[in-house]
Amino acid sequence: MKFGSFEASTRIEALHARFDRHEFATHAHDTWAIGAVISGAKDIFGKKGTDGIIRSTQVYSLPPHRAHGGKTVGSACEYVMLYVPVEEWTTQCDARGVDIHRFSHGALEDARLTQCLLSFVTLMLHHPERLSEWSGEWTNFCEVLLHRYRTAERTTSPAGAIRADPDLVRAYDFLHEYWNCNVSLDKLAGESAMSIYELCRRFSAVYGLSPHRYQLVLRLEKAKAKLLRGASISDVAADTGFADQSHLGRHFKSMFGMTPGAVLEEAASKKKRRSGPECDEA
Structure with missing residues:
Protein backbone atom coordinates (compact mmCIF):
# COMPACT_ATOMS: atom_id res chain seq x y z
CA MET A 1 0.00 0.00 0.00
CA LYS A 2 1.16 3.52 -0.84
CA PHE A 3 -0.26 6.71 0.59
CA GLY A 4 0.61 10.35 -0.14
CA SER A 5 -0.68 13.88 -0.58
CA PHE A 6 -0.02 17.16 -2.33
CA GLU A 7 -1.21 20.74 -2.06
CA ALA A 8 -3.27 22.08 -4.96
CA SER A 9 -5.66 24.83 -3.93
CA THR A 10 -6.11 22.58 -0.91
CA ARG A 11 -4.78 19.26 0.40
CA ILE A 12 -5.55 16.25 -1.80
CA GLU A 13 -4.63 12.70 -0.72
CA ALA A 14 -4.00 9.59 -2.78
CA LEU A 15 -3.95 5.86 -2.07
CA HIS A 16 -2.78 2.86 -4.11
CA ALA A 17 -3.57 -0.42 -2.40
CA ARG A 18 -3.78 -4.16 -2.93
CA PHE A 19 -5.52 -6.33 -0.37
CA ASP A 20 -5.97 -10.07 0.00
CA ARG A 21 -9.25 -10.91 1.72
CA HIS A 22 -9.31 -7.69 3.74
CA GLU A 23 -12.42 -6.06 5.23
CA PHE A 24 -12.67 -2.41 6.33
CA ALA A 25 -14.69 -1.19 9.29
CA THR A 26 -17.55 1.20 8.52
CA HIS A 27 -16.40 4.79 8.17
CA ALA A 28 -16.99 7.98 6.20
CA HIS A 29 -14.92 10.89 4.90
CA ASP A 30 -15.39 14.65 4.99
CA THR A 31 -14.04 14.68 1.44
CA TRP A 32 -15.14 13.30 -1.91
CA ALA A 33 -13.61 9.84 -2.42
CA ILE A 34 -12.93 9.09 -6.09
CA GLY A 35 -11.59 5.66 -6.97
CA ALA A 36 -11.07 2.97 -9.56
CA VAL A 37 -10.51 -0.77 -9.32
CA ILE A 38 -7.41 -1.87 -11.24
CA SER A 39 -7.86 -5.61 -10.83
CA GLY A 40 -10.20 -7.93 -8.96
CA ALA A 41 -13.31 -6.56 -7.27
CA LYS A 42 -14.47 -5.16 -3.96
CA ASP A 43 -17.75 -4.59 -2.19
CA ILE A 44 -17.76 -1.04 -0.82
CA PHE A 45 -20.81 -1.60 1.40
CA GLY A 46 -20.47 -5.26 2.35
CA LYS A 47 -24.16 -5.71 3.09
CA LYS A 48 -26.64 -8.16 1.60
CA GLY A 49 -29.11 -6.56 -0.74
CA THR A 50 -26.91 -3.59 -1.66
CA ASP A 51 -25.35 -3.03 -5.06
CA GLY A 52 -21.89 -2.05 -3.95
CA ILE A 53 -19.58 -4.34 -5.93
CA ILE A 54 -16.98 -2.44 -7.96
CA ARG A 55 -15.05 -4.43 -10.55
CA SER A 56 -11.93 -4.01 -12.65
CA THR A 57 -11.90 -0.87 -14.89
CA GLN A 58 -14.83 0.68 -13.02
CA VAL A 59 -14.57 4.24 -11.68
CA TYR A 60 -16.76 5.28 -8.75
CA SER A 61 -17.08 7.96 -6.11
CA LEU A 62 -18.49 8.49 -2.66
CA PRO A 63 -19.78 11.89 -1.56
CA PRO A 64 -18.83 13.36 1.82
CA HIS A 65 -20.36 11.61 4.83
CA ARG A 66 -21.42 8.50 2.87
CA ALA A 67 -20.94 5.62 5.27
CA HIS A 68 -19.14 2.66 3.73
CA GLY A 69 -16.88 -0.21 4.62
CA GLY A 70 -15.48 -2.52 2.02
CA LYS A 71 -14.12 -5.98 1.51
CA THR A 72 -12.42 -7.87 -1.28
CA VAL A 73 -14.58 -10.02 -3.56
CA GLY A 74 -12.60 -13.13 -4.35
CA SER A 75 -8.96 -13.52 -3.45
CA ALA A 76 -7.56 -9.99 -4.01
CA CYS A 77 -8.30 -6.47 -5.17
CA GLU A 78 -6.05 -3.65 -6.36
CA TYR A 79 -7.44 -0.12 -6.47
CA VAL A 80 -6.57 3.57 -6.32
CA MET A 81 -8.33 6.42 -4.51
CA LEU A 82 -8.24 10.20 -4.41
CA TYR A 83 -9.63 12.13 -1.43
CA VAL A 84 -10.59 15.62 -2.58
CA PRO A 85 -11.94 18.32 -0.22
CA VAL A 86 -15.50 19.41 -0.96
CA GLU A 87 -14.64 23.02 -1.83
CA GLU A 88 -11.94 22.00 -4.29
CA TRP A 89 -14.07 19.38 -6.07
CA THR A 90 -17.04 21.75 -6.22
CA THR A 91 -14.79 24.36 -7.84
CA GLN A 92 -13.55 21.90 -10.46
CA CYS A 93 -17.07 20.69 -11.30
CA ASP A 94 -18.55 24.19 -11.46
CA ALA A 95 -15.75 25.34 -13.76
CA ARG A 96 -16.80 22.66 -16.27
CA GLY A 97 -20.57 22.87 -15.88
CA VAL A 98 -20.79 19.46 -14.22
CA ASP A 99 -23.37 18.44 -11.62
CA ILE A 100 -21.30 17.31 -8.65
CA HIS A 101 -24.07 15.02 -7.38
CA ARG A 102 -23.82 12.78 -10.45
CA PHE A 103 -20.74 11.19 -8.89
CA SER A 104 -22.75 9.35 -6.28
CA HIS A 105 -24.85 7.56 -8.91
CA GLY A 106 -23.17 4.17 -9.28
CA ALA A 107 -19.97 3.02 -10.94
CA LEU A 108 -18.88 3.88 -14.46
CA GLU A 109 -17.07 1.23 -16.51
CA ASP A 110 -14.35 3.03 -18.44
CA ALA A 111 -10.85 1.62 -18.95
CA ARG A 112 -9.53 5.02 -20.09
CA LEU A 113 -10.70 6.83 -16.95
CA THR A 114 -9.36 4.00 -14.81
CA GLN A 115 -5.94 4.41 -16.42
CA CYS A 116 -6.19 8.18 -16.02
CA LEU A 117 -6.84 7.83 -12.29
CA LEU A 118 -4.06 5.26 -11.88
CA SER A 119 -1.59 7.50 -13.72
CA PHE A 120 -2.39 10.55 -11.62
CA VAL A 121 -2.17 8.62 -8.33
CA THR A 122 1.13 7.11 -9.46
CA LEU A 123 2.41 10.59 -10.25
CA MET A 124 1.42 11.81 -6.79
CA LEU A 125 3.03 8.89 -5.01
CA HIS A 126 6.24 8.47 -6.99
CA HIS A 127 6.94 11.81 -8.68
CA PRO A 128 5.40 14.54 -6.50
CA GLU A 129 8.02 17.01 -7.74
CA ARG A 130 6.28 17.09 -11.11
CA LEU A 131 3.11 18.35 -9.49
CA SER A 132 4.94 21.19 -7.82
CA GLU A 133 6.71 22.08 -11.06
CA TRP A 134 3.49 22.25 -13.10
CA SER A 135 0.15 22.73 -11.38
CA GLY A 136 -1.54 22.05 -14.72
CA GLU A 137 -1.28 18.30 -14.00
CA TRP A 138 -4.23 18.56 -11.60
CA THR A 139 -6.27 20.72 -13.98
CA ASN A 140 -5.61 18.35 -16.86
CA PHE A 141 -6.62 15.35 -14.78
CA CYS A 142 -9.91 17.01 -13.78
CA GLU A 143 -10.62 17.90 -17.39
CA VAL A 144 -10.27 14.29 -18.53
CA LEU A 145 -12.19 12.81 -15.60
CA LEU A 146 -15.08 15.28 -15.74
CA HIS A 147 -15.56 15.25 -19.50
CA ARG A 148 -17.97 12.28 -19.35
CA TYR A 149 -20.28 14.20 -16.99
CA ARG A 150 -20.32 17.59 -18.67
CA THR A 151 -23.65 17.20 -20.48
CA ALA A 152 -25.49 15.53 -17.60
CA GLU A 153 -28.61 17.23 -16.27
CA ARG A 154 -28.24 18.87 -12.92
CA THR A 155 -29.92 17.30 -9.93
CA THR A 156 -30.64 18.56 -6.45
CA SER A 157 -29.29 17.03 -3.26
CA PRO A 158 -31.77 16.60 -0.41
Missing part, protein backbone atom coordinates in the same frame (compact mmCIF):
# COMPACT_ATOMS: atom_id res chain seq x y z
CA ALA A 159 -28.84 16.10 1.98
CA GLY A 160 -27.54 19.55 1.04
CA ALA A 161 -30.68 21.20 2.37
CA ILE A 162 -30.69 19.05 5.52
CA ARG A 163 -27.12 20.07 6.32
CA ALA A 164 -28.36 23.64 6.74
CA ASP A 165 -30.31 22.46 9.83
CA PRO A 166 -28.91 24.68 12.64
CA ASP A 167 -29.34 21.95 15.28
CA LEU A 168 -27.21 19.53 13.28
CA VAL A 169 -24.69 22.25 12.48
CA ARG A 170 -24.25 22.85 16.24
CA ALA A 171 -23.67 19.13 16.82
CA TYR A 172 -21.25 18.94 13.89
CA ASP A 173 -19.29 22.01 15.04
CA PHE A 174 -19.16 20.76 18.63
CA LEU A 175 -17.68 17.41 17.58
CA HIS A 176 -15.07 19.19 15.47
CA GLU A 177 -14.18 21.62 18.26
CA TYR A 178 -13.81 18.88 20.89
CA TRP A 179 -12.75 16.09 18.55
CA ASN A 180 -10.09 14.70 20.95
CA CYS A 181 -12.40 14.62 23.99
CA ASN A 182 -14.91 11.98 25.01
CA VAL A 183 -18.12 13.76 24.05
CA SER A 184 -21.12 11.95 25.53
CA LEU A 185 -24.43 11.73 23.74
CA ASP A 186 -26.05 13.57 26.66
CA LYS A 187 -23.65 16.47 26.24
CA LEU A 188 -23.98 16.57 22.46
CA ALA A 189 -27.78 16.36 22.59
CA GLY A 190 -27.85 19.25 25.06
CA GLU A 191 -25.58 21.37 22.86
CA SER A 192 -27.76 20.74 19.81
CA ALA A 193 -31.11 21.13 21.60
CA MET A 194 -32.31 17.66 20.60
CA SER A 195 -33.17 14.44 22.38
CA ILE A 196 -30.56 11.69 22.13
CA TYR A 197 -32.88 9.68 19.88
CA GLU A 198 -33.51 12.64 17.55
CA LEU A 199 -29.82 13.55 17.49
CA CYS A 200 -28.70 10.05 16.51
CA ARG A 201 -31.45 9.63 13.92
CA ARG A 202 -30.91 12.99 12.18
CA PHE A 203 -27.11 12.98 12.47
CA SER A 204 -26.81 9.50 10.93
CA ALA A 205 -29.20 10.42 8.13
CA VAL A 206 -27.08 13.41 7.09
CA TYR A 207 -23.50 12.47 7.95
CA GLY A 208 -23.73 8.72 7.35
CA LEU A 209 -22.46 7.68 10.79
CA SER A 210 -23.62 7.83 14.38
CA PRO A 211 -22.13 10.74 16.38
CA HIS A 212 -19.84 8.35 18.26
CA ARG A 213 -18.57 6.68 15.09
CA TYR A 214 -18.19 10.04 13.37
CA GLN A 215 -15.95 11.31 16.16
CA LEU A 216 -13.84 8.15 16.05
CA VAL A 217 -13.31 8.60 12.30
CA LEU A 218 -12.46 12.26 12.87
CA ARG A 219 -9.81 11.29 15.43
CA LEU A 220 -8.32 8.75 13.03
CA GLU A 221 -8.12 11.33 10.23
CA LYS A 222 -6.32 13.71 12.62
CA ALA A 223 -3.98 10.91 13.66
CA LYS A 224 -3.13 10.14 10.05
CA ALA A 225 -2.32 13.81 9.36
CA LYS A 226 -0.01 13.95 12.38
CA LEU A 227 1.77 10.74 11.36
CA LEU A 228 2.32 12.11 7.85
CA ARG A 229 4.02 15.11 9.45
CA GLY A 230 6.38 12.73 11.26
CA ALA A 231 4.95 12.71 14.79
CA SER A 232 5.68 9.63 16.91
CA ILE A 233 2.96 7.02 17.33
CA SER A 234 2.90 7.43 21.12
CA ASP A 235 2.47 11.21 20.81
CA VAL A 236 -0.22 10.82 18.17
CA ALA A 237 -2.15 8.36 20.33
CA ALA A 238 -2.06 10.74 23.29
CA ASP A 239 -2.89 13.83 21.23
CA THR A 240 -5.88 12.26 19.48
CA GLY A 241 -7.61 10.84 22.55
CA PHE A 242 -6.70 7.15 22.28
CA ALA A 243 -5.87 5.17 25.42
CA ASP A 244 -2.54 3.93 24.05
CA GLN A 245 -0.70 2.94 20.85
CA SER A 246 -2.47 -0.42 20.70
CA HIS A 247 -5.88 1.25 20.89
CA LEU A 248 -4.93 3.64 18.09
CA GLY A 249 -3.37 0.89 15.97
CA ARG A 250 -6.40 -1.39 16.13
CA HIS A 251 -8.85 1.27 14.95
CA PHE A 252 -6.36 2.80 12.48
CA LYS A 253 -5.78 -0.45 10.61
CA SER A 254 -9.48 -1.25 10.62
CA MET A 255 -10.23 2.02 8.83
CA PHE A 256 -7.19 2.56 6.62
CA GLY A 257 -5.98 -0.99 6.05
CA MET A 258 -2.47 -0.14 7.24
CA THR A 259 -0.78 0.39 10.59
CA PRO A 260 0.32 3.76 12.01
CA GLY A 261 3.90 2.51 11.72
CA ALA A 262 3.50 1.95 7.97
CA VAL A 263 2.24 5.51 7.52
CA LEU A 264 5.13 6.86 9.58
CA GLU A 265 7.63 4.91 7.48
CA GLU A 266 6.04 6.25 4.29
CA ALA A 267 6.29 9.82 5.62
CA ALA A 268 9.97 9.31 6.50
CA SER A 269 10.69 7.80 3.08
CA LYS A 270 8.97 10.71 1.34
CA LYS A 271 10.95 13.22 3.37
CA LYS A 272 14.19 11.45 2.50
CA ARG A 273 13.36 11.49 -1.24
CA ARG A 274 12.68 15.22 -1.08
CA SER A 275 15.95 15.97 0.71
CA GLY A 276 17.94 14.07 -1.91
CA PRO A 277 21.05 11.87 -1.51
CA GLU A 278 23.59 12.80 1.11
CA CYS A 279 27.07 13.75 -0.11
CA ASP A 280 30.31 12.84 1.62
CA GLU A 281 32.52 15.75 2.58
CA ALA A 282 35.84 15.92 0.84
Whole structure:
Protein backbone atom coordinates (compact mmCIF):
# COMPACT_ATOMS: atom_id res chain seq x y z
CA MET A 1 0.00 0.00 0.00
CA LYS A 2 1.16 3.52 -0.84
CA PHE A 3 -0.26 6.71 0.59
CA GLY A 4 0.61 10.35 -0.14
CA SER A 5 -0.68 13.88 -0.58
CA PHE A 6 -0.02 17.16 -2.33
CA GLU A 7 -1.21 20.74 -2.06
CA ALA A 8 -3.27 22.08 -4.96
CA SER A 9 -5.66 24.83 -3.93
CA THR A 10 -6.11 22.58 -0.91
CA ARG A 11 -4.78 19.26 0.40
CA ILE A 12 -5.55 16.25 -1.80
CA GLU A 13 -4.63 12.70 -0.72
CA ALA A 14 -4.00 9.59 -2.78
CA LEU A 15 -3.95 5.86 -2.07
CA HIS A 16 -2.78 2.86 -4.11
CA ALA A 17 -3.57 -0.42 -2.40
CA ARG A 18 -3.78 -4.16 -2.93
CA PHE A 19 -5.52 -6.33 -0.37
CA ASP A 20 -5.97 -10.07 0.00
CA ARG A 21 -9.25 -10.91 1.72
CA HIS A 22 -9.31 -7.69 3.74
CA GLU A 23 -12.42 -6.06 5.23
CA PHE A 24 -12.67 -2.41 6.33
CA ALA A 25 -14.69 -1.19 9.29
CA THR A 26 -17.55 1.20 8.52
CA HIS A 27 -16.40 4.79 8.17
CA ALA A 28 -16.99 7.98 6.20
CA HIS A 29 -14.92 10.89 4.90
CA ASP A 30 -15.39 14.65 4.99
CA THR A 31 -14.04 14.68 1.44
CA TRP A 32 -15.14 13.30 -1.91
CA ALA A 33 -13.61 9.84 -2.42
CA ILE A 34 -12.93 9.09 -6.09
CA GLY A 35 -11.59 5.66 -6.97
CA ALA A 36 -11.07 2.97 -9.56
CA VAL A 37 -10.51 -0.77 -9.32
CA ILE A 38 -7.41 -1.87 -11.24
CA SER A 39 -7.86 -5.61 -10.83
CA GLY A 40 -10.20 -7.93 -8.96
CA ALA A 41 -13.31 -6.56 -7.27
CA LYS A 42 -14.47 -5.16 -3.96
CA ASP A 43 -17.75 -4.59 -2.19
CA ILE A 44 -17.76 -1.04 -0.82
CA PHE A 45 -20.81 -1.60 1.40
CA GLY A 46 -20.47 -5.26 2.35
CA LYS A 47 -24.16 -5.71 3.09
CA LYS A 48 -26.64 -8.16 1.60
CA GLY A 49 -29.11 -6.56 -0.74
CA THR A 50 -26.91 -3.59 -1.66
CA ASP A 51 -25.35 -3.03 -5.06
CA GLY A 52 -21.89 -2.05 -3.95
CA ILE A 53 -19.58 -4.34 -5.93
CA ILE A 54 -16.98 -2.44 -7.96
CA ARG A 55 -15.05 -4.43 -10.55
CA SER A 56 -11.93 -4.01 -12.65
CA THR A 57 -11.90 -0.87 -14.89
CA GLN A 58 -14.83 0.68 -13.02
CA VAL A 59 -14.57 4.24 -11.68
CA TYR A 60 -16.76 5.28 -8.75
CA SER A 61 -17.08 7.96 -6.11
CA LEU A 62 -18.49 8.49 -2.66
CA PRO A 63 -19.78 11.89 -1.56
CA PRO A 64 -18.83 13.36 1.82
CA HIS A 65 -20.36 11.61 4.83
CA ARG A 66 -21.42 8.50 2.87
CA ALA A 67 -20.94 5.62 5.27
CA HIS A 68 -19.14 2.66 3.73
CA GLY A 69 -16.88 -0.21 4.62
CA GLY A 70 -15.48 -2.52 2.02
CA LYS A 71 -14.12 -5.98 1.51
CA THR A 72 -12.42 -7.87 -1.28
CA VAL A 73 -14.58 -10.02 -3.56
CA GLY A 74 -12.60 -13.13 -4.35
CA SER A 75 -8.96 -13.52 -3.45
CA ALA A 76 -7.56 -9.99 -4.01
CA CYS A 77 -8.30 -6.47 -5.17
CA GLU A 78 -6.05 -3.65 -6.36
CA TYR A 79 -7.44 -0.12 -6.47
CA VAL A 80 -6.57 3.57 -6.32
CA MET A 81 -8.33 6.42 -4.51
CA LEU A 82 -8.24 10.20 -4.41
CA TYR A 83 -9.63 12.13 -1.43
CA VAL A 84 -10.59 15.62 -2.58
CA PRO A 85 -11.94 18.32 -0.22
CA VAL A 86 -15.50 19.41 -0.96
CA GLU A 87 -14.64 23.02 -1.83
CA GLU A 88 -11.94 22.00 -4.29
CA TRP A 89 -14.07 19.38 -6.07
CA THR A 90 -17.04 21.75 -6.22
CA THR A 91 -14.79 24.36 -7.84
CA GLN A 92 -13.55 21.90 -10.46
CA CYS A 93 -17.07 20.69 -11.30
CA ASP A 94 -18.55 24.19 -11.46
CA ALA A 95 -15.75 25.34 -13.76
CA ARG A 96 -16.80 22.66 -16.27
CA GLY A 97 -20.57 22.87 -15.88
CA VAL A 98 -20.79 19.46 -14.22
CA ASP A 99 -23.37 18.44 -11.62
CA ILE A 100 -21.30 17.31 -8.65
CA HIS A 101 -24.07 15.02 -7.38
CA ARG A 102 -23.82 12.78 -10.45
CA PHE A 103 -20.74 11.19 -8.89
CA SER A 104 -22.75 9.35 -6.28
CA HIS A 105 -24.85 7.56 -8.91
CA GLY A 106 -23.17 4.17 -9.28
CA ALA A 107 -19.97 3.02 -10.94
CA LEU A 108 -18.88 3.88 -14.46
CA GLU A 109 -17.07 1.23 -16.51
CA ASP A 110 -14.35 3.03 -18.44
CA ALA A 111 -10.85 1.62 -18.95
CA ARG A 112 -9.53 5.02 -20.09
CA LEU A 113 -10.70 6.83 -16.95
CA THR A 114 -9.36 4.00 -14.81
CA GLN A 115 -5.94 4.41 -16.42
CA CYS A 116 -6.19 8.18 -16.02
CA LEU A 117 -6.84 7.83 -12.29
CA LEU A 118 -4.06 5.26 -11.88
CA SER A 119 -1.59 7.50 -13.72
CA PHE A 120 -2.39 10.55 -11.62
CA VAL A 121 -2.17 8.62 -8.33
CA THR A 122 1.13 7.11 -9.46
CA LEU A 123 2.41 10.59 -10.25
CA MET A 124 1.42 11.81 -6.79
CA LEU A 125 3.03 8.89 -5.01
CA HIS A 126 6.24 8.47 -6.99
CA HIS A 127 6.94 11.81 -8.68
CA PRO A 128 5.40 14.54 -6.50
CA GLU A 129 8.02 17.01 -7.74
CA ARG A 130 6.28 17.09 -11.11
CA LEU A 131 3.11 18.35 -9.49
CA SER A 132 4.94 21.19 -7.82
CA GLU A 133 6.71 22.08 -11.06
CA TRP A 134 3.49 22.25 -13.10
CA SER A 135 0.15 22.73 -11.38
CA GLY A 136 -1.54 22.05 -14.72
CA GLU A 137 -1.28 18.30 -14.00
CA TRP A 138 -4.23 18.56 -11.60
CA THR A 139 -6.27 20.72 -13.98
CA ASN A 140 -5.61 18.35 -16.86
CA PHE A 141 -6.62 15.35 -14.78
CA CYS A 142 -9.91 17.01 -13.78
CA GLU A 143 -10.62 17.90 -17.39
CA VAL A 144 -10.27 14.29 -18.53
CA LEU A 145 -12.19 12.81 -15.60
CA LEU A 146 -15.08 15.28 -15.74
CA HIS A 147 -15.56 15.25 -19.50
CA ARG A 148 -17.97 12.28 -19.35
CA TYR A 149 -20.28 14.20 -16.99
CA ARG A 150 -20.32 17.59 -18.67
CA THR A 151 -23.65 17.20 -20.48
CA ALA A 152 -25.49 15.53 -17.60
CA GLU A 153 -28.61 17.23 -16.27
CA ARG A 154 -28.24 18.87 -12.92
CA THR A 155 -29.92 17.30 -9.93
CA THR A 156 -30.64 18.56 -6.45
CA SER A 157 -29.29 17.03 -3.26
CA PRO A 158 -31.77 16.60 -0.41
CA ALA A 159 -28.84 16.10 1.98
CA GLY A 160 -27.54 19.55 1.04
CA ALA A 161 -30.68 21.20 2.37
CA ILE A 162 -30.69 19.05 5.52
CA ARG A 163 -27.12 20.07 6.32
CA ALA A 164 -28.36 23.64 6.74
CA ASP A 165 -30.31 22.46 9.83
CA PRO A 166 -28.91 24.68 12.64
CA ASP A 167 -29.34 21.95 15.28
CA LEU A 168 -27.21 19.53 13.28
CA VAL A 169 -24.69 22.25 12.48
CA ARG A 170 -24.25 22.85 16.24
CA ALA A 171 -23.67 19.13 16.82
CA TYR A 172 -21.25 18.94 13.89
CA ASP A 173 -19.29 22.01 15.04
CA PHE A 174 -19.16 20.76 18.63
CA LEU A 175 -17.68 17.41 17.58
CA HIS A 176 -15.07 19.19 15.47
CA GLU A 177 -14.18 21.62 18.26
CA TYR A 178 -13.81 18.88 20.89
CA TRP A 179 -12.75 16.09 18.55
CA ASN A 180 -10.09 14.70 20.95
CA CYS A 181 -12.40 14.62 23.99
CA ASN A 182 -14.91 11.98 25.01
CA VAL A 183 -18.12 13.76 24.05
CA SER A 184 -21.12 11.95 25.53
CA LEU A 185 -24.43 11.73 23.74
CA ASP A 186 -26.05 13.57 26.66
CA LYS A 187 -23.65 16.47 26.24
CA LEU A 188 -23.98 16.57 22.46
CA ALA A 189 -27.78 16.36 22.59
CA GLY A 190 -27.85 19.25 25.06
CA GLU A 191 -25.58 21.37 22.86
CA SER A 192 -27.76 20.74 19.81
CA ALA A 193 -31.11 21.13 21.60
CA MET A 194 -32.31 17.66 20.60
CA SER A 195 -33.17 14.44 22.38
CA ILE A 196 -30.56 11.69 22.13
CA TYR A 197 -32.88 9.68 19.88
CA GLU A 198 -33.51 12.64 17.55
CA LEU A 199 -29.82 13.55 17.49
CA CYS A 200 -28.70 10.05 16.51
CA ARG A 201 -31.45 9.63 13.92
CA ARG A 202 -30.91 12.99 12.18
CA PHE A 203 -27.11 12.98 12.47
CA SER A 204 -26.81 9.50 10.93
CA ALA A 205 -29.20 10.42 8.13
CA VAL A 206 -27.08 13.41 7.09
CA TYR A 207 -23.50 12.47 7.95
CA GLY A 208 -23.73 8.72 7.35
CA LEU A 209 -22.46 7.68 10.79
CA SER A 210 -23.62 7.83 14.38
CA PRO A 211 -22.13 10.74 16.38
CA HIS A 212 -19.84 8.35 18.26
CA ARG A 213 -18.57 6.68 15.09
CA TYR A 214 -18.19 10.04 13.37
CA GLN A 215 -15.95 11.31 16.16
CA LEU A 216 -13.84 8.15 16.05
CA VAL A 217 -13.31 8.60 12.30
CA LEU A 218 -12.46 12.26 12.87
CA ARG A 219 -9.81 11.29 15.43
CA LEU A 220 -8.32 8.75 13.03
CA GLU A 221 -8.12 11.33 10.23
CA LYS A 222 -6.32 13.71 12.62
CA ALA A 223 -3.98 10.91 13.66
CA LYS A 224 -3.13 10.14 10.05
CA ALA A 225 -2.32 13.81 9.36
CA LYS A 226 -0.01 13.95 12.38
CA LEU A 227 1.77 10.74 11.36
CA LEU A 228 2.32 12.11 7.85
CA ARG A 229 4.02 15.11 9.45
CA GLY A 230 6.38 12.73 11.26
CA ALA A 231 4.95 12.71 14.79
CA SER A 232 5.68 9.63 16.91
CA ILE A 233 2.96 7.02 17.33
CA SER A 234 2.90 7.43 21.12
CA ASP A 235 2.47 11.21 20.81
CA VAL A 236 -0.22 10.82 18.17
CA ALA A 237 -2.15 8.36 20.33
CA ALA A 238 -2.06 10.74 23.29
CA ASP A 239 -2.89 13.83 21.23
CA THR A 240 -5.88 12.26 19.48
CA GLY A 241 -7.61 10.84 22.55
CA PHE A 242 -6.70 7.15 22.28
CA ALA A 243 -5.87 5.17 25.42
CA ASP A 244 -2.54 3.93 24.05
CA GLN A 245 -0.70 2.94 20.85
CA SER A 246 -2.47 -0.42 20.70
CA HIS A 247 -5.88 1.25 20.89
CA LEU A 248 -4.93 3.64 18.09
CA GLY A 249 -3.37 0.89 15.97
CA ARG A 250 -6.40 -1.39 16.13
CA HIS A 251 -8.85 1.27 14.95
CA PHE A 252 -6.36 2.80 12.48
CA LYS A 253 -5.78 -0.45 10.61
CA SER A 254 -9.48 -1.25 10.62
CA MET A 255 -10.23 2.02 8.83
CA PHE A 256 -7.19 2.56 6.62
CA GLY A 257 -5.98 -0.99 6.05
CA MET A 258 -2.47 -0.14 7.24
CA THR A 259 -0.78 0.39 10.59
CA PRO A 260 0.32 3.76 12.01
CA GLY A 261 3.90 2.51 11.72
CA ALA A 262 3.50 1.95 7.97
CA VAL A 263 2.24 5.51 7.52
CA LEU A 264 5.13 6.86 9.58
CA GLU A 265 7.63 4.91 7.48
CA GLU A 266 6.04 6.25 4.29
CA ALA A 267 6.29 9.82 5.62
CA ALA A 268 9.97 9.31 6.50
CA SER A 269 10.69 7.80 3.08
CA LYS A 270 8.97 10.71 1.34
CA LYS A 271 10.95 13.22 3.37
CA LYS A 272 14.19 11.45 2.50
CA ARG A 273 13.36 11.49 -1.24
CA ARG A 274 12.68 15.22 -1.08
CA SER A 275 15.95 15.97 0.71
CA GLY A 276 17.94 14.07 -1.91
CA PRO A 277 21.05 11.87 -1.51
CA GLU A 278 23.59 12.80 1.11
CA CYS A 279 27.07 13.75 -0.11
CA ASP A 280 30.31 12.84 1.62
CA GLU A 281 32.52 15.75 2.58
CA ALA A 282 35.84 15.92 0.84
